[in-house]
Amino acid sequence: MTDGPVIDGRRLLARLDAFAAIGATPAGGVNRPALGDKDRAARALLAELGAARGFSVFQDAAANLFLRRAGADDLRPPVLIGSHLDSQPTGGRFDGALGTLAALEVLETLEDRGIVTAGPIELVAWTNEEGSRFSPGAFGSQVYAAGAFPAGWQDTVGSDGARLADELAATLAALPAASERLLGGPFAGYIELHIEQGPLLEREGALIGVVEGIQGTRWLEVVIEGQVAHAGTTPLADRRDAMAVAAALITQLQATVMPADADARLTVGRLTLTPGAVNVIPGEVAFSIDLRHPSNAEIDRLEAEIVRLAAEIATRGGCRASVRRSMDIAPARFDERLIGIVEQAAKRRGLSNRRLFSGAFHDALFMARLGPAAMIFVPCRGGLSHNEAEHVEPHQVTAGAQTLCDAALEAVAALATA
Amino acid sequence: MTDGPVIDGRRLLARLDAFAAIGATPAGGVNRPALGDKDRAARALLAELGAARGFSVFQDAAANLFLRRAGADDLRPPVLIGSHLDSQPTGGRFDGALGTLAALEVLETLEDRGIVTAGPIELVAWTNEEGSRFSPGAFGSQVYAAGAFPAGWQDTVGSDGARLADELAATLAALPAASERLLGGPFAGYIELHIEQGPLLEREGALIGVVEGIQGTRWLEVVIEGQVAHAGTTPLADRRDAMAVAAALITQLQATVMPADADARLTVGRLTLTPGAVNVIPGEVAFSIDLRHPSNAEIDRLEAEIVRLAAEIATRGGCRASVRRSMDIAPARFDERLIGIVEQAAKRRGLSNRRLFSGAFHDALFMARLGPAAMIFVPCRGGLSHNEAEHVEPHQVTAGAQTLCDAALEAVAALATA
Numbered sequence: 018m019t020d021g022p023v024i025d026g027r028r029l030l031a032r033l034d035a036f037a038a039i040g041a042t043p044a045g046g047v048n049r050p051a052l053g054d055k056d057r058a059a060r061a062l063l064a065e066l067g068a069a070r071g072f073s074v075f076q077d078a079a080a081n082l083f084l085r086r087a088g089a090d091d092l093r094p095p096v097l098i099g100s101h102l103d104s105q106p107t108g109g110r111f112d113g114a115l116g117t118l119a120a121l122e123v124l125e126t127l128e129d130r131g132i133v134t135a136g137p138i139e140l141v142a143w144t145n146e147e148g149s150r151f152s153p154g155a156f157g158s159q160v161y162a163a164g165a166f167p168a169g170w171q172d173t174v175g176s177d178g179a180r181l182a183d184e185l186a187a188t189l190a191a192l193p194a195a196s197e198r199l200l201g202g203p204f205a206g207y208i209e210l211h212i213e214q215g216p217l218l219e220r221e222g223a224l225i226g227v228v229e230g231i232q233g234t235r236w237l238e239v240v241i242e243g244q245v246a247h248a249g250t251t252p253l254a255d256r257r258d259a260m261a262v263a264a265a266l267i268t269q270l271q272a273t274v275m276p277a278d279a280d281a282r283l284t285v286g287r288l289t290l291t292p293g294a295v296n297v298i299p300g301e302v303a304f305s306i307d308l309r310h311p312s313n314a315e316i317d318r319l320e321a322e323i324v325r326l327a328a329e330i331a332t333r334g335g336c337r338a339s340v341r342r343s344m345d346i347a348p349a350r351f352d353e354r355l356i357g358i359v360e361q362a363a364k365r366r367g368l369s370n371r372r373l374f375s376g377a378f379h380d381a382l383f384m385a386r387l388g389p390a391a392m393i394f395v396p397c398r399g400g401l402s403h404n405e406a407e408h409v410e411p412h413q414v415t416a417g418a419q420t421l422c423d424a425a426l427e428a429v430a431a432l433a434t435a
Numbered sequence: 436m437t438d439g440p441v442i443d444g445r446r447l448l449a450r451l452d453a454f455a456a457i458g459a460t461p462a463g464g465v466n467r468p469a470l471g472d473k474d475r476a477a478r479a480l481l482a483e484l485g486a487a488r489g490f491s492v493f494q495d496a497a498a499n500l501f502l503r504r505a506g507a508d509d510l511r512p513p514v515l516i517g518s519h520l521d522s523q524p525t526g527g528r529f530d531g532a533l534g535t536l537a538a539l540e541v542l543e544t545l546e547d548r549g550i551v552t553a554g555p556i557e558l559v560a561w562t563n564e565e566g567s568r569f570s571p572g573a574f575g576s577q578v579y580a581a582g583a584f585p586a587g588w589q590d591t592v593g594s595d596g597a598r599l600a601d602e603l604a605a606t607l608a609a610l611p612a613a614s615e616r617l618l619g620g621p622f623a624g625y626i627e628l629h630i631e632q633g634p635l636l637e638r639e640g641a642l643i644g645v646v647e648g649i650q651g652t653r654w655l656e657v658v659i660e661g662q663v664a665h666a667g668t669t670p671l672a673d674r675r676d677a678m679a680v681a682a683a684l685i686t687q688l689q690a691t692v693m694p695a696d697a698d699a700r701l702t703v704g705r706l707t708l709t710p711g712a713v714n715v716i717p718g719e720v721a722f723s724i725d726l727r728h729p730s731n732a733e734i735d736r737l738e739a740e741i742v743r744l745a746a747e748i749a750t751r752g753g754c755r756a757s758v759r760r761s762m763d764i765a766p767a768r769f770d771e772r773l774i775g776i777v778e779q780a781a782k783r784r785g786l787s788n789r790r791l792f793s794g795a796f797h798d799a800l801f802m803a804r805l806g807p808a809a810m811i812f813v814p815c816r817g818g819l820s821h822n823e824a825e826h827v828e829p830h831q832v833t834a835g836a837q838t839l840c841d842a843a844l845e846a847v848a849a850l851a852t853a
Contacts, residue, residue: 213668214665215665215668215669215670217670232667234667234714236713236714246818247632247633247794247818247820248700248702248704248725248727249650249700249727249795250631250632250634250793250794250795250818251633251634251700251794251818252634252635252700253693253694253697255818258689258702260685260703260704261685261686261689261703263682264681264682264683264685264686264689264703265682265686265689267678267679267682268679268682268683268686271676271679271682271683275671276671279670279671282666282669282670284666284676284713284714284715285678285679285682285717286666286678286708286711286714286715286716287708287711287713288706288708290706293704293705294704294705295654295704295705295723295725295761296652296654296702296725297702297704298704299704307666307667307714309666343713375667375668376665376666376667376668376669377665377667377668378667400664400668400669400673
């Protein structure tokens, strides 16, 4: 048991309701595209709530929004806690908002109790984590981690035709109360609370997921080239059927990769065939492979195995195969000290917990490249997210926020001595 | 050896050149859509060539075009020989035209020699065999065989937006020299010369394919329903991956159906998955199966096996499967006497030959439902058709036309005594 401050669960749940009303959908979800009107309204409300408690409000050139609660030694690098406020077009009310508003609850709880921390703690709300309006996602944290904007970012056009550069400028201008801040900068540690977006915690009845890292993701584009031919007149020996080869390759991969390794994920989510007529043997099939694993070496090994198998199965079927990477994000391993701090925080409150890897991207992936980072997961019903039916029970919300509070306090003390 | 008349190969090749010029494409192919200007020009040329030799010219309400050479007893039902003049948009110069112009060569050869046949022989050029402008194909022969137009045919709109009814009326009006004839009517036999559109004859070095029948074709639409889920966060045990199930089913079918039975053909030519994002496990996959076999009972058995396997593999993968027929054309068995007549005709000229089944549809399929029918195949280079590179060697053209001539003469004598 711990004697740390207890967060106000009721206040946090009310805040979640208030933010869920901004861009609320009839089906109970949220539609709050990054840098749009609703996102600006959510940012304005967050800044207003922070300012009302005396926290300093900043935004950087990527429109990442910070609420700072000063520490005893205010020159120390801050402990950052937060997540994001933007949502998928038919998103849920907890994805991003939970971590951001729980961070506000942490700052307010400390303020309520008059607790003086050794160094500053800052809430951060990252810009455009979802990437559904402007691709790619995790824009704000990537720019923060890189200390610079990616080349050509001004030309990015959104799914609604809006220019990223215009919407970013308008979003910054919409919050004149926030002070400007340089991109990036040192931090003592970063802790993000988020819903799991998977079924593990719920299935095991665990309240807290102690996240050890984020899987690496590699996207491969496989093209099988065969020969267009007549479905009726072409006997088996003359068929160079790209679809038969693609199916055999996918079947072989599904039968081996995931059954052999519980940490591996392999998904074929997109497939097109040419010419695509019922009575014509396909001459070309192109499909995507989404490959994930906590170990980059294992992703390399799996890719090599896919390349080998594709060539072998294609040759057997009279076809040719090519495999090309279309995206590659290395896995992130979180900081062992911070992982331990999160785990101890859950244990001290007697909250059931388990360690796990995140299968989804988060802003923490990019922060982990820059400094100590960790994440806390709470269960979501049925593992469902990116869905208006996304749901987290009130006691799970408070358990997550309490763990974040305890871990942030421990981090600000422990990492300060580092 | 035979003492029958020898056809004029040079004249036939020149005719093939003349008709290939109507709708010629830069790549050496033919674009002569059914009932369009080019098709009308080809019909007009054929009618003019026939009239010049004294043959009667008729067309029925489906614009099937007939050239009639009278017999000694002109009240006997005719032996019909012919094929079609329309082409695929990027079609070859032999598909259809070969059988039609070889039939003209037969009539002219008989006329040149003053040969009197026991009954009449008629050339027929069927309307819209290809079906690429107006679907379905084999329109003229189906209407002839049924003796009536299908319900709702007037509403058929072509790939270019034209109405079938308008184009049919305009085509009929464009050939005022042709006498009107009632739909259908008795015939003693039907023999169609066509390119094989497959590789068997070329591979075995056979000049003449003695066609025993046309495979039945059944189209199935398979739908696998799974569950949309996150590619990264969903472990194997929770996946209800419709694409993994579809691939396993296709692989199982490819590994069993054709290897077990050289007469079977199974093709997956169309596949769509939903939602179709790289990082989302597909919740639904729909794909087509084109299933062909000379035996309808075997097609029934294979369909039942597909339904059983789909359910079994879907259940194993946590999905549901449904299988629905979208088209069903029963196989045709040609007339044993006519098959024998074609085979003997090839043998008497010393032309290498083999029996085979047609994997493609032909007008003969529908004629076989009405009376004695048979087909003669000649090789085409690489088995290629529906392609501007379609090619038949001159000696193969003459071998086919000679066999048609001999078989037609034998048929008009033999079937008359029936």
